[in-house]
Amino acid sequence: MKVFNKGNLLSISGLILFYIIFQILLSTGILDTYIELNIILICINIILAVGLNLITGFTGQFSLGHAAFMSIGAYTSAIITAKLGQPFFVGIILSGIISALAGIIIGIPTLRLRGDYLAIATLGFGEIVKIIALNIDYIGGAIGFNDIPQYTNWTWAFGMTVLAVVLIKNFLNSYQGRACIAIREDEIAAEAMGINTTYYKVLAFAIGAFFAGIAGSLYANYFYFIKPDSFDFMKSIDILVIVVFGGLGSITGSIIGAIVLSVISLLLQSVSDLRMIIYALILFGIMLFRPTGLMGNQEFKIFKKGVNANDSAKG
Amino acid sequence: MEQVIQQLINGISLGSIYALMALGYTMVYGIINLINFAHGDIYMIGAYIGFALTTFLNLGFFPSLIISMAVTSLLGVVIEKIAYKPLRKSARITALITAISISLLLEYTMMYFAGPQARTFPKVLKSKSISFLKGNVIMDIKNIYILMITLILMIALQCIVKKTKMGKAMRATSFDSEAAELMGINVDKVISFTFAIGSALAGAAGVLVGIYYNTINPLMGSLPGLKAFVAAVLGGIGTIPGAVLGGFSLGMIETIVSANGGSIYKDAVAFLILIIVLLLKPNGLLGKSIKEKV
Numbered sequence: 001m002k003v004f005n006k007g008n009l010l011s012i013s014g015l016i017l018f019y020i021i022f023q024i025l026l027s028t029g030i031l032d033t034y035i036e037l038n039i040i041l042i043c044i045n046i047i048l049a050v051g052l053n054l055i056t057g058f059t060g061q062f063s064l065g066h067a068a069f070m071s072i073g074a075y076t077s078a079i080i081t082a083k084l085g086q087p088f089f090v091g092i093i094l095s096g097i098i099s100a101l102a103g104i105i106i107g108i109p110t111l112r113l114r115g116d117y118l119a120i121a122t123l124g125f126g127e128i129v130k131i132i133a134l135n136i137d138y139i140g141g142a143i144g145f146n147d148i149p150q151y152t153n154w155t156w157a158f159g160m161t162v163l164a165v166v167l168i169k170n171f172l173n174s175y176q177g178r179a180c181i182a183i184r185e186d187e188i189a190a191e192a193m194g195i196n197t198t199y200y201k202v203l204a205f206a207i208g209a210f211f212a213g214i215a216g217s218l219y220a221n222y223f224y225f226i227k228p229d230s231f232d233f234m235k236s237i238d239i240l241v242i243v244v245f246g247g248l249g250s251i252t253g254s255i256i257g258a259i260v261l262s263v264i265s266l267l268l269q270s271v272s273d274l275r276m277i278i279y280a281l282i283l284f285g286i287m288l289f290r291p292t293g294l295m296g297n298q299e300f301k302i303f304k305k306g307v308n309a310n311d312s313a314k315g
Numbered sequence: 316m317e318q319v320i321q322q323l324i325n326g327i328s329l330g331s332i333y334a335l336m337a338l339g340y341t342m343v344y345g346i347i348n349l350i351n352f353a354h355g356d357i358y359m360i361g362a363y364i365g366f367a368l369t370t371f372l373n374l375g376f377f378p379s380l381i382i383s384m385a386v387t388s389l390l391g392v393v394i395e396k397i398a399y400k401p402l403r404k405s406a407r408i409t410a411l412i413t414a415i416s417i418s419l420l421l422e423y424t425m426m427y428f429a430g431p432q433a434r435t436f437p438k439v440l441k442s443k444s445i446s447f448l449k450g451n452v453i454m455d456i457k458n459i460y461i462l463m464i465t466l467i468l469m470i471a472l473q474c475i476v477k478k479t480k481m482g483k484a485m486r487a488t489s490f491d492s493e494a495a496e497l498m499g500i501n502v503d504k505v506i507s508f509t510f511a512i513g514s515a516l517a518g519a520a521g522v523l524v525g526i527y528y529n530t531i532n533p534l535m536g537s538l539p540g541l542k543a544f545v546a547a548v549l550g551g552i553g554t555i556p557g558a559v560l561g562g563f564s565l566g567m568i569e570t571i572v573s574a575n576g577g578s579i580y581k582d583a584v585a586f587l588i589l590i591i592v593l594l595l596k597p598n599g600l601l602g603k604s605i606k607e608k609v
Contacts, residue, residue, distance in 0.1 A: 124586030
């Protein structure tokens with residue numbers, strides 16, 4: 001398998017071009033700070049959605065507590081950058097690692113549960129994290145954590161998004177990734193084939209939590225201020241909605257889902273009274289008329305031929 | 316000692332409300348395997364209907380309770396027909412997201428029309444407290460009403476499920492819906508009936524919580540809804556006695572934790588107990604374990 005084949009080179013140059021165009025547009029002020037804020041929010045949502053898609057869409061483990069990992073990452077990064085004065089990349093890496101550790105700790109016992117029981121256990125975990133954060137005075141408690149230095153910019157957000165997407169995409173093409181997909185398809189059959197299901201479920205959970213932590217870190221260091229209520233059950237649902245809307249088991253679906261839903265909620269800002277009602281109706285309509293989400297479990301391909309050649313090279 | 320009895324009384328009242336809601340969750344889950352996230356909002360609507368009837372029409376407590384139950388059961392059936400029926404064959408997660416969208420729709424539609432502010436529920440029951448044990452234990456007439464109504468509704472439910480033909484059809488459908496259909500049971504009708512009963516119980520719980528706490532707001536359903544689901548899982552989802560046991564235990568646990576100075580942690584304790592119970596007994600306290608077949 002060649003790393004620098006035609007398809008990969010095309011994608012890399014496309015990404016660099018995309019980055020430079022936005023960097024120029026943002027630094028010259030053609031796109032104002034309000035749009036920058038929304039672009040960074042989209043990046044954070046993509047990271048969260050891709051991570052949750054690995055857990056729910058590819059490994060088939062139904063998690064309703066993804067925002068808890070984001071919360072852990074956000075608070076870790078806030079403590080490291082604001083209280084301890086460390087540089088941002090220390091904060092971002094440690095947020096990821098601590099969230100992943102939390103994922104492992106909560107994953108080992110709960111991933112024995114199946115389906116809705118796992119969902120409700122992770123939901124409980126999310127609420128517990130929120131309530132603990134509400135009651136620790138060191139991190140501000142219910143008032144929230146103030147004065148976090150603003151380090152997140154387009155470069156960090158874009159870099160982390162690309163990192164998350166590429167890592168998870170490559171993970172899914174690896175031996176471990178195929179084991180995860182096998183668990184989704186049929187857990188008992190996978191186990192019979194000699195796959196250590198608990199190990200791979202926890203692995204997928206830890207990777208998803210790692211990126212949720214990074215997303216939390218980006219969030220905390222962009223908005224100066226975080227509070228436990230920002231990472232409640234509804235936030236987990238928001239992430240899940242992006243994943244299902246885009247299509248379970250489709251990385252590009254998650255990216256498109258994050259962008260489309262962010263744009264929809266941006267457009268609905270003008271009718272703030274009816275915003276949630278319209279949002280609920282759109283969600284309902286999508287589920288009714290396209291239950292598999294926008295992309296199903298297909299990937300979106302522009303360079304069909306190139307990518308296919310790429311796939312066969314990998315296979 | 317007095318303290319313990321007092322907490323017991325408060326715990327039973329709170330537990331009754333959780334138990335009534337948990338019954339709706341458990342019946343719907345038992346029949347179509349759906350976590351009906353909109354259930355908590357049906358409870359909210361029940362509370363608002365009770366509020367409107369008692370405040371604007373000056374109806375008494377019992378007429379309001381019955382009308383509220385009737386309207387919410389109709390609402391439950393309509394939601395099932397419009398939202399869940401077309402998705403019965405699709406993936407569980409799709410149905411779940413639909414349930415969440417219905418929940419958001421109900422919450423924010425109510426907020427749009429009734430306003431986001433909390434409303435004060437009128438005092439329809441004459442406040443009469445009975446104190447005993449040298450006045451150390453106070454029991455309000457509200458507590459007795461809540462417990463009695465809950466018990467009556469539960470006995471009625473038990474009769475419906477165990478004695479009537481519809482109840483038999485419900486049990487058959489929850490056991491194996493395909494086989495039930497082959498035996499000539501109209502599964503659609505059974506599901507609608509289940510939603511009607513579950514929603515009526517949630518509506519009753521809404522009115523009861525209105526007279527208990529005297530305040531209602533459009534988002535009041537989301538956290539109690541989750542906790543009632545926790546109660547249903549705690550007792551073993553799909554089993555009716557389990558929902559009752561789970562509801563009362565959750566109410567007790569919350570009251571005990573609050574009474575011992577941990578009121579800020581009471582939700583965390585409820586969820587922690589849920590996780591522990593699930594780890595030790597994955598099917599809940601009274602749930603039957605199901606063997607997996609390949």
